[in-house]
Amino acid sequence: MTNDVITLTVPARGEYAKSVRMTAAELASRIGMSYDEVDDVRMAADEAFVFAAGCLDETASITFGFEVTADGLAISVGPFPYSAEYAEGAAPGGYAAFILESVCDEFSLERGENTCTLRAVRRVALRSGDAGA
Numbered sequence: 620m621t622n623d624v625i626t627l628t629v630p631a632r633g634e635y636a637k638s639v640r641m642t643a644a645e646l647a648s649r650i651g652m653s654y655d656e657v658d659d660v661r662m663a664a665d666e667a668f669v670f671a672a673g674c675l676d677e678t679a680s681i682t683f684g685f686e687v688t689a690d691g692l693a694i695s696v697g698p699f700p701y702s703a704e705y706a707e708g709a710a711p712g713g714y715a716a717f718i719l720e721s722v723c724d725e726f727s728l729e730r731g732e733n734t735c736t737l738r739a740v741r742r743v744a745l746r747s748g749d750a751g752a
């Protein structure tokens with residue numbers, strides 16, 4: 620399977636969070652994730668939206684990149700403006716970052732001078748009968 624990349628750009632307004640959640644959930648389902656794994660991906664996409672939208676005003680847009688691989692789904696968000704006031708658990712990133720760390724296999728914030736790109740990865744769990752399980 621080749622890696623497919625899907626890019627979705629939405630306004631930074633709450634009514635578009637569902638579009639991001641549904642896209643992420645459909646892609647996770649497509650690669651055979653379990654119900655619980657799909658729910659984790661849906662939650663990760665939602666919290667990534669909350670995190671990025673909290674750094675932007677409603678006139679801005681948020682770009683999501685979904686990389687579909689044989690073993691999981693990687694979500695990248697950004698770049699978007701980011702300042703030190705969001706670091707170390709301060710709002711809006713604190714709770715969203717906590718959730719992302721909880722439901723993802725990998726979570727990172729790649730910070731530039733005044734920007735940030737969020738990256739979250741959720742892998743398909745090995746099931747009995749799978750090679751290597």
